[in-house]
Amino acid sequence: MWLNEDDPIHKRDLFFSKPFVNSPGTLGFAPDPHKMPVIANLGAFITHPISRKPRQPASNRACIPFPGGFLLHTGLPNPGITRTISRYKHAWAGASLPIIVHLLVEDPGSLAEMIRKLERLENVMAVELGLPPNCDPDALRSLMDAAIGELPIIPCVSPDQIPVLRETLLALNPTAVHLVEPRGVLPDEAGNLITGRLCGPGIFPTMLHASRELLDVSFPLIVNGGMNSKLQADTFLNAGVTALGLGSVLWQLKQAFLA
Amino acid sequence: MWLNEDDPIHKRDLFFSKPFVNSPGTLGFAPDPHKMPVIANLGAFITHPISRKPRQPASNRACIPFPGGFLLHTGLPNPGITRTISRYKHAWAGASLPIIVHLLVEDPGSLAEMIRKLERLENVMAVELGLPPNCDPDALRSLMDAAIGELPIIPCVSPDQIPVLRETLLALNPTAVHLVEPRGVLPDEAGNLITGRLCGPGIFPTMLHASRELLDVSFPLIVNGGMNSKLQADTFLNAGVTALGLGSVLWQLKQAFLA
Amino acid sequence: MLTKLLEINQIGEERAGVLDIPEKYWPQPGQYMPCQHDSDPAAPLVTNLFRVIGTGDQLYLGPMPENWLPGDSIHILPPQGNGFSIPAAARRVGLLPFGVSPLRLLPLLKTTLMQNAALVLFWDAGQNHDILHRLPTVVEVAPTATLAENLDWLDYLAIDIALGDLPQLNSLLSIPELPFDGQLLIRTDMPCRGIGDCGVCAVKTTKGWQHACTDGPVFQLKELHHVAQ
């Protein structure tokens, strides 16, 4: 083993030329400068969540507004890792910014398999782990173990996962942690209850609160925050956050603060 | 011991003649039918949080709006348990609805002391425990032990406390659990970061999500939910919630759905 | 692009509005125009507006959100998606607004009448409905239930339907193979307009899953009949 013991293989430094990224699922599988001029303002591009096997849209897919934001439930459809790589590896290699591949993680075995397929792809900077909603410390530990390889690993946690996973994250000391939107439940038009991510400016105080629970840690923090103004972005950056994940603002027609 | 072992003394049934309560801190220390006609629609009245010693207002007290709601940080000022009881015990005894006293809990010793002072007060139906933000399972267990007495005990938890305290609550099986608003952080006008409770219709999807994490339990659930419509109230009741805590709607001038 | 909302008209139950938009950016019937109010911070979603019938030579878009008022500033993008295209040979055209006002389908009137086609509007509105008074007399209005008897008569059918209502449409058009051409405008949330491949607008077709935002919102009826989910 030619590595220093104090320098575990999954610990790499991430460098963002600009302190913004898109949150996973907001800009599709690969950057497209024509469709999304905003990528000129991003330090890295995060892909749509990708799973081992293809996933189809959820039958109860929906986008439900609430005061301050909207709930998004899609089932995270994607063509699966193999087809995604063959379709997008050239777009990733030729992109003007580094790519972070977001993996929808089910179990350690299939995760390791996915990671192996991503190693040595040009311009892939890191891999993000989209953890299952009820991921416990043991599961996180075995997933992080399975993910060890050539690429820096960024686990994604939502605010409700912090109390459970905080200590484990401190012990694992990953390259970075990405704090993503909380989940919520809303009735759809027919009254059926739909679970999904909450997006929009209304989640800002929740994300700012959650980020402060992790700021005393040693690893860099990427935070999605319902941001739609420079003031909000500066609040996070002044609090010590390394990069900001933009979500709903990327789908809006007014993106003044990014210009 | 004249009690059956299977029937621990802190386990009592709560009965609400109407499925609404006010959330703690929204209607002061005692019901006042002139100032708050809404109490005719409530099944019980929950007091402002009361501490062992008097508490003064926080120096950075604030009410900060955000899209979908507002953040409230007060420092939970109150005259302390002794003065509160002497000032309000007659109003409690003569009230048209039962009183639930909300205690701001610091440690088991002072909690036990507060509970003793409340026992045998007329028309006090139960005691609610406002837990410290970072309450862990051990702390919850010793607080619940200290609270055992003649009054039913209702611990309050916020959504971010559920993953940590769920198992302990299942084991303790309290009379009821009150799910209260999450905490958040926002900058005030001067840019200082303020921590406080998040209120308003924007928290509805978060509270509905959190309530579903506790619905498979055996104890009744009271939920604050940013509700401002009958549809939202029915969503919670249909999901199996026992009583609904009303918050920001009580301070509004339009309370149509309660009429 | 930032523009102004010039005028609001109540047509039946829906609100239609006139935006100040150069004619080259006017959406075709069935296409959508992403719009967003300039000053509503609590509404982070884009509103996709469709061309609807109005009066005179102006472009009317709908349905307008309740809180948008004349004089408001509105951000817009150029029209997106595939609109309706009536086959030039169609002589017997049907319009089927499925459980919805026919506002989005009626902009097809002009083309239909220009190619001298007969036109039936399959719609169950009351006889005195506001919209009926705006229709030329050559347009026949028939109850939706009569569609089943008219399947042989039609050359082309244009449908406006919510994604969730597709199973009901399958019952109405319950024959295995349709004897006419048709297109459907699928109404579904399209929050990302294709930028994010979010999949909220996914529609199952004979070609596999497609996205209403980029592959639709107007689809070929034959590609969805008995397939769509």
Place this chain on the structure above:
Amino acid sequence: MLTKLLEINQIGEERAGVLDIPEKYWPQPGQYMPCQHDSDPAAPLVTNLFRVIGTGDQLYLGPMPENWLPGDSIHILPPQGNGFSIPAAARRVGLLPFGVSPLRLLPLLKTTLMQNAALVLFWDAGQNHDILHRLPTVVEVAPTATLAENLDWLDYLAIDIALGDLPQLNSLLSIPELPFDGQLLIRTDMPCRGIGDCGVCAVKTTKGWQHACTDGPVFQLKELHHVAQ
């Protein structure tokens, strides 16, 4: 009670509006009127409006939120809290809008002039400020810095100040005991209007902690001077 917003006026930097309210419910200067827009689900807080100067015999309230427009429906409650009360014997009156427009203090003009008192407005606005043109010529306008020299001259001082600015006021009025009567309108959030004893509006006084919503928002200067937090 539900009422209508009749008219909006821009006065200096602030928006003042006319609500359709019976005269018996008009707030006194310094009192507040809890108001809430009927159709803004994302704005759950009540807006507390104050009486401001306007024109003619109508009641003007301010500051009006940016998105409230003439014609909008507004819920209101009767005026609340303690307003200003100028001592009948006061002959030399000062008004001190502290870092804010004098709109909320100027409704005191009428009483002051009726009791033939001299009136100085301590205010640092530019000479051509909109509001200056609305003032009768008997009103003297002087820079805030001149207040310190005029403490002996005053019988009564009315102040409009944000809670957070009280330490600065203490520096301006840096003598231990004030030789005149005075009152302050404390501007602070009052989300519960006293219903909830929430304490957001708490003000420290010589009598202990008080609530601006019920004990104020106008307080006696002597009870806050060098005390307030």
